[in-house]
Amino acid sequence: MDNPNVRAKRLLIPSAALLWGFQFAFLNPALALLLVALFNATPAEVGWVLAVYNASGFVASLLVPAYADRKNDYLRPMLACGVLTLALSALLAVSTSLPLAVVGLIVLGGPAGVGSSLLFAHLRHSGAGATDVVNTRAIVSFAWVAGPPLATFIMGALGNRAILLALGAVAVLNVGTTAAMISRRRAASVEDRPNAHAEEDGHPFSKFGVAAVVFAFVALQATNSAAVSIMGLFVTQGLGVDVIWAGIALGVSAALEIPALFLIGRLALRYSGRALIASGCVAGIAYYAGMAFVSNPATLIALQVLNAWFFGIVAGVGLTLFQRLIPRPGLASGLYTNTRRVGAIVSGPIIALGSTTALGYQGIFAACAALTVLALLVIVLAGRPSRRMPPKERPAAPAPTHDAIA
Template identity: 85%
Template sequence: MKRLLVPSAALLWGLQFAFLNPALALLLVALFNASPAEVGWVLAVYNASGFVSSLLLPAYADRAMDYLRPLLACGVLTLVLAAVLAVSTSLPIAVVGLIVLGGPAGVGSSLLFAHLKHSGAGTADVVNTRAIVSFAWVAGPPLATFIMGGLGNRAILLALGAVAVLNVATTAAMISRRRSVPVETRPRADADGGQLFSKTGVAAVVSFIALQATNSAAVSIMGLFVTRGLGVDVIWAGIALGVSAALEIPALFLIGRVSRRFSSRALIASGCVAGFAYYAAMAFVSNPATLIALQMLNAWFFGIVAGVGLTLFQRLIPRPGLASGLYTNTRRVGAIVSGPVIALGSTTAIGYQGVFATCAALTVLALLVMVLAGREPRRVPQRELLATTAPKSGF
């Protein structure tokens, strides 16, 4: 039973976001009569609150060296948010609830992974837990639409509240277990070894913003690419994204196994190569069959970004909470950067295929930044050093 606590928590936190985030725009319109412009700025301030919370709350957890109590608070905040949205009929009150409650509540997943690192979890453990979150994202949105379609829009808030109650119960059980069984707080040594947050850490942040931007841009324009680029029904966009999401789960489990043999940097390099191959091939796709087949490359690419990327941040940045929070925010900043990527790529002569070509170039650039920043300075052998510093003979 104890072994199921972390996987259960990962599934529940994944379901929480999979229920709320895809349905939030629809809820704003259906329950609060929000206009398209209002939906836009509400989502903007909600995401801004999440961005700030992803830095402040994990920083507090790092100082306290306790990630479970803040995680418990996130579950409680989610429950209160579901209640506020369910009983309110005013858009301003809903917005305040999303900013004050929703932003901090959204940090729960980051805190869970910070707790894993703090408890000594290795790369394989983190990647396998991330695979469970991905499974929740595959099952969550269809389940949410089924609930809303069959029981009404407010029913999803009841489901969200039920998930929050289970999150609170699971976290409380982990806190109780920690009291009875002392947890080793020193992380296990991994192949790459720990490093301080230096130029390599900065390069990792920049590179992963670029990689997240390519994924966000590709997902955002998939519908337009399928209908206007390929000239087929939009359903093929949904099939392609669904296949990619489904393949991401076994890809993450496979990554967890091979992470015991290969370093994080080697795996990230393989992911970037797969990403470049995917985006470059997408620039020349002409039929749905090829589109679906290429999703294997996309699944490996984003599996590496989602799984190994998090463990790399935790290795480069000594504070688990800050590391997880920064990694989460590369996703948010990447979504912002994807706007100019789409604008630049779609203005090329090849249209929406140009977005994929731009993503291919950006993937190569991200890999180069990481490789160059990760190169260690050449060590001078001791004998050579003594030879250069010793006084020369007068003969």
């Protein structure tokens, strides 16, 4: 029979993942609408407010996890993130001043958004395997699928400010689950430690190798961001069909990503991380290449199977890869999170350059395919062990782990 602490952990971790996923799914898609509806922000003001808010999140994703690494404690900073989320929702609910709202988003919102990264850092620190991390990421993806429609329903039925009340309720639940995890941390740590040997970091990477992998994942995230951003225009102007097909395509891809992540978690027990990442990149190349020549909605929807596998690999295995390459769990999770933020910035030039080709919007997908090929080559080359490593630095005759990078 399972130890009560183990059973509690099995409930607390998925609950925390779902709640942190809902926090982002409630706030981020609705933020621009809230700025206009509650603070009368102009389109230009919305643009720079989102820019400084995301910049705050970028900095916080590096500083807060680094602090947690130094303290060797990820749960207390995660608890603080929940409290900051509650404070932010209260501030936005009572404020009528745009400058005050901006200060709140920078000071409270940026650090509050680090909670999800800290959860994955805690998983790694407590000895969780790649399968656990990927399965937990699947729960976050489910929240992202269900969250935006639920937020839209709440705002439509109860008014715009009601989403802030919902966000505050999620924050209270986040604080509660994190407090429960803290209270059980010592017992849970004892239970988890025997399994910690199942995950080895493999051979150490040089700083150049780690930087190369970061570059590759920025490229992969950029292709996904670019493809999502122009889907509506591609469907209406490229294919000449109703914009609803863009929503269907994105919805199908997001829905398929969840079972894909659970399948990836099982496959991680049998195949190496490099092999899974290679499969994801190949699927991404095939998806983007297919999108460059797609001519009807049926093919568009069918191709989303490849897209779901591609991004499931990037989101799930990519996170575990960073956690193995970088010995500090907080920094690893925070750095991985920021590859998506930087990728969103890089997607702008991809869209601008790709759309100027003779293929038009299809040219953007062709550019994404080429960039995915480059990212795959970089990851494969960066994953090779250093020949100059002294033998004494290698582990003493370990059995190969299921998800070793090399």
